[in-house]
Amino acid sequence: MILASSILEERGDRLRMLASDDTLTARSLVAPLFVTDGNDPPVEIPSLPGMQRLNISDTLRECETLTGLGIRAVALFPVIADEYKDHTATYALREDGLFPRILRALQDAHPQLILIADVALDPYSTHGHDGLLNAQGEVMNDPTVAHLSKLAVLLAQAGAGVVAPSDMMDGRVRSIRNALNSSGCHTTSILSYAAKFASAFYGPFRDAVSSSQKTYLDKRTYQLDPANASQAIRDALLDVEEDADALMVKPAGLYLDIIARLRERTTLPLAAYQVSGEYAQIHAATRTGWLNLDRARDESLAAIRRAGADFILTYFAREAASALLQRSAA
Ligand code: PBG
Secondary structure (H helix, E strand, O other), X not given: OOOOHHHHHHHHHHHHHHHOOOOOOHHHEEEEEEEOOOOOOOEEOOOOOOOEEEOHHHHHHHHHHHHHOOOOEEEEEEOOOHHHOEOOOHHHHOOOOHHHHHHHHHHHHOOOOEEEEEEOOOOOEOOOOOOEEOOOXXXXXXXXHHHHHHHHHHHHHHOOOEEEEOOOOOOHHHHHHHHHHHOOOOOOEEEEEEEEEOOHHXXXXXXXXXXXXXXXXXXXXXXXXXXXXXXXXXXXXXXXXXXXXXXXXXXXXXXXXXXXHHHHHOOOOEEEEEOHHHXXXXXXXXXXXXXXXXXXXXXXXHHHHHHOOOEEEEOOHHHHHHHHHHHHHO
């Protein structure tokens, strides 16, 4: 007997509803936020439509909105004024610096919110690299790791429940863990950017945190080769041995294979960062009417979850959470 396809579809739908592993929830979304000093009103970031640089009090308000939507964590990125940047990123370690102040204010106002603090030197250095450079302009691994470990302790003591080293130096997870433990920060978690690729898709982020000349900065000496999957898996698993509490793959959408392979090899929580360029390209295509924003957004996030990510850092966090809320109310 040949049945109309609508009948077959209805028959299948009932069971698909039970079997669905499409579990995008606000809980699995983490909102990245760019925070500045001073009292200026929010400044739009042209290459990240809908994203703004916020001062500390506007950040507190934004977190109020996000928690109201069910979001439980934010990933914080300080935008440091040029006058504080130097070759050796000294401002990073100032106790009265912008980042510790943000964390203290947020912890006071939102004690339940999980604060994920990015640990790298690029916001503080004039050259925009994630590490310290020698006279030849090469990144020096060990002095950078020492600097980052002190930064991680400073941020943990200021209120970061999670520190997230995004620098890709060797041995930094172990060194940060030791530094945290010997400073009494035993409960601070480390979310390691375990597989971070030297990607062309970070452009708008660099626009957001620094100046646009750095948009195309080459970080291939310390970030991973996009063509090399086994090296990425090996590198990421080293972070497990070094005692990372969770792993992150970045970017997300172009690296679903890496997410899926890591998912099979670790029981640690697995995060993925849908980076600025992934977000910007969806927005750019919807501006011309070539894609539908909501559908492209939801599909891109569902794919990252399907590959095996437990949670997703995404500039779509607020919109996606609010769409989920509306759908559940309907
Ligand atoms: C650097 C850092 C980068 C991002 C997060 N942390 C950029 C880089 O490696 O140059 C990119 C995030 C994004 O593109 O959204 N510490």
